[in-house]
Amino acid sequence: MRFLRIFRGNTAASLSEAQQLRAYRSSGDVGVLGALYEPYMEMVFAVCFKYLRDEDACKDAVMQIFEKLVVELRTHEVEHFKSWLHSVCRNFCLMQLRARKTFVTAHDIDNEHDETLLIATGPEEPLFYDRQFDALEMCLGTLQTEQRMTIQLFYMQEKCYKEISEETGFDLNKVKSYIQNGKRNLKICIERNGRE
Template structure:
């Protein structure tokens, strides 16, 4: 399953094999720190995120329509090389801006992006309503982006 998913995203057999090895190495570490309720869906998310990060590192992206379409193969659209996603100045701004978020937004952002938890897990862990979790993440991302752009230029 892991290889098939990696191949679907990466479209390269060797890269997919390498990705499978790296994912399983990551799983050994992650499973010690995460309590996983639904392993298959969690593993799927970990694989998907890993492959998307690999594609992002190569400056290639998969359109959402292509990923959702099971009948057609995934098409990769190469993007022109651009500046790195985060430089040191932006990373410093990110750290500072996380502290400026409302507590609920900060908690939801950290659980979703840093601990890779799904909406329902965040809702159960924090006691927030599921729709509130989605709202906190969306608003927190927007506020972070604004704050990082403001602080990244200063």
């Protein structure tokens, strides 16, 4: 994957990720961001390939995601860059598929987080329909505050139970309960509102 190696030799790579994020946020130097992004480009390509299944589209996506980071990292404070970047990639690809109105089956995606986030009801059914994206957004708003917060932190920001407990102040067992109940309520709501 030679096309990925565009930031070699940048001195910003010797800084820690946190230092690189701060340096980029304060300076806007794309070289600093490139040095931060470069070690993750193969991961980004792999995540994109999992969804898009097209090498050229994935190469384009790697660069488009970098362009997205150029803007977003100037305003977003990110603590765990790798997990945040993984979420950005996944969401980018899902939006690409949505724009193409392409369907992905649950069999195609083996990651439990992906399946439960978009709620597949059977192995042969498409993982999502165009209307289900709208239903997901609407249904998130119907959840109790605690369920919505924990679902978003767990699935969209990929935080673990312990991190969610520390961030929200909720008891660890409550966090697990909120996520399970919220997931169940989301599934019911999406099935009711997201079908053709």
